[in-house]
Amino acid sequence: MTEIPANESTLHESYPLGGLHLRNRTALAPMTRISAHDDGRASARMRDYYRSFAEGGFGLIVTEGIYPDTAHSQGYLGQPGLATEEHVAAWRSITDAVHEHGTAIIAQLMHAGPQSQGNAYTSELRSASAVRAQGEQAGMYGGSGPYAVPEALDAEGIGQVISGFVAAALRAREAGFDGVEIHGANGYLVDAFLTDYLNVRTDGYGGSALNRARLAREIAQAVRAAVGKDFVVGIRISQGKVSDATHQWAGGVADAEAIFGSLAEAGVDYLHTTEWKANAPAFPGRDERTLAQLARAFAPGVTVIANGHLDTGADAARALENGADLVAIGKAALAQHDWPARVQRGRELLDPLAPSVFGELATVQDWETLPAEHAVLTQ
Numbered sequence: 596m597t598e599i600p601a602n603e604s605t606l607h608e609s610y611p612l613g614g615l616h617l618r619n620r621t622a623l624a625p626m627t628r629i630s631a632h633d634d635g636r637a638s639a640r641m642r643d644y645y646r647s648f649a650e651g652g653f654g655l656i657v658t659e660g661i662y663p664d665t666a667h668s669q670g671y672l673g674q675p676g677l678a679t680e681e682h683v684a685a686w687r688s689i690t691d692a693v694h695e696h697g698t699a700i701i702a703q704l705m706h707a708g709p710q711s712q713g714n715a716y717t718s719e720l721r722s723a724s725a726v727r728a729q730g731e732q733a734g735m736y737g738g739s740g741p742y743a744v745p746e747a748l749d750a751e752g753i754g755q756v757i758s759g760f761v762a763a764a765l766r767a768r769e770a771g772f773d774g775v776e777i778h779g780a781n782g783y784l785v786d787a788f789l790t791d792y793l794n795v796r797t798d799g800y801g802g803s804a805l806n807r808a809r810l811a812r813e814i815a816q817a818v819r820a821a822v823g824k825d826f827v828v829g830i831r832i833s834q835g836k837v838s839d840a841t842h843q844w845a846g847g848v849a850d851a852e853a854i855f856g857s858l859a860e861a862g863v864d865y866l867h868t869t870e871w872k873a874n875a876p877a878f879p880g881r882d883e884r885t886l887a888q889l890a891r892a893f894a895p896g897v898t899v900i901a902n903g904h905l906d907t908g909a910d911a912a913r914a915l916e917n918g919a920d921l922v923a924i925g926k927a928a929l930a931q932h933d934w935p936a937r938v939q940r941g942r943e944l945l946d947p948l949a950p951s952v953f954g955e956l957a958t959v960q961d962w963e964t965l966p967a968e969h970a971v972l973t974q
């Protein structure tokens with residue numbers, strides 16, 4: 596067995612997250628793969644998929660984005676839900692299979708907002724404002740052409756969205772999950788509220804970064820109040836979006852302070868920052884810190900997960916040195932479901948962008964048509 600480089604050994608150390616004892620600091624990043632049943636029940640194929648990462652040594656699995664309600668939250672046909680009791684029962688076999696291998700599993704709750712491109716319950720979209728998301732729908736998930744123009748949520752609609760997250764978090768607990776992650780990243784509903792050009796509201800949810808973060812905060816607070824202290828509640832935050840990969844917060848570090856600081860006050864256990872490259876500065880030329888370092892600075896005492904091209908043990912170790920507590924691995928984990936075990940043994944790693952990696956993503960077979968740089972997949 597090859598000796599692990601000293602600076603990488605931290606990766607394989609256990610970590611306390613909320614009331615959980617993670618066996619190491621590696622997490623599987625959330626990745627949509629549209630392999631649920633048409634009615635949103637998780638499938639046996641999904642059970643085998645998630646179990647393989649637990650067998651491969653991950654300390655934590657964050658699931659693909661799961662829709663929380665039967666209204667406007669579903670983003671993709673074939674996406675799993677946590678919106679009904681049938682969904683709860685289906686997830687149970689997956690949480691059991693993962694726990695058998697000593698891995699914790701957190702449900703990512705995702706309201707697709709203006710980037711919804713397939714919803715079995717409605718064809719209408721909801722967002723912060725009636726502003727169309729940029730770019731085109733993802734072909735690999737069965738979409739084509741521009742996104743539809745969403746309708747702006749009114750106060751009642753916002754209340755229903757929050758209740759939807761709360762109810763789904765309670766169902767997640769019933770299904771045996773160890774916690775929930777609110778998807779506040781990548782241009783979906785919560786991030787649409789955070790984003791200046793998608794949110795042109797003039798009420799208390801629009802304007803300043805603090806106001807634009809209000810929906811994220813209110814969901815986090817409401818979920819925390821409902822599930823109590825013993826269930827992990829995290830939130831994922833990014834600058835880039837599925838529909839706009841290079842977006843940066845106009846207010847730079849001040850926006851980071853408003854967003855991360857207020858989410859910490861809302862009582863989240865962790866902040867999951869995701870960037871194209873987690874070890875690169877979040878605001879190049881303006882500040883040298885990474886997004887994870889800014890989360891660390893403005894949310895003291897809150898666990899920070901870093902994600903984005905932490906493809907090797909050395910990249911991941913560097914993110915930990917930069918102040919993250921955990922690392923989330925996406926495409927490199929698809930290339931080898933036993934990424935943690937391989938890194939620990941010093942074994943060779945496969946190319947995360949190999950076509951065979953994308954072949955297993957989804958039931959749709961059109962992954963060959965992806966843009967060369969796989970831009971759509973980075974979110």
Ligand SMILES: Cc1cc2nc3c(=O)[nH]c(=O)nc-3n(C[C@H](O)[C@H](O)[C@H](O)COP(=O)(O)O)c2cc1C
Nearest residue numbers: 624625626627659660903904924925926972973974
């Ligand atoms: C196929 C695929 C599906 C994804 N689906 C989600 C998702 O459901 N929720 C989410 O927050 N991020 C999603 N992402 C983004 C990943 O979690 C991750 O942020 C991104 O791949 C960058 O990390 P990496 O460089 O380690 O791959 C997805 C990425 C890929 C490749």
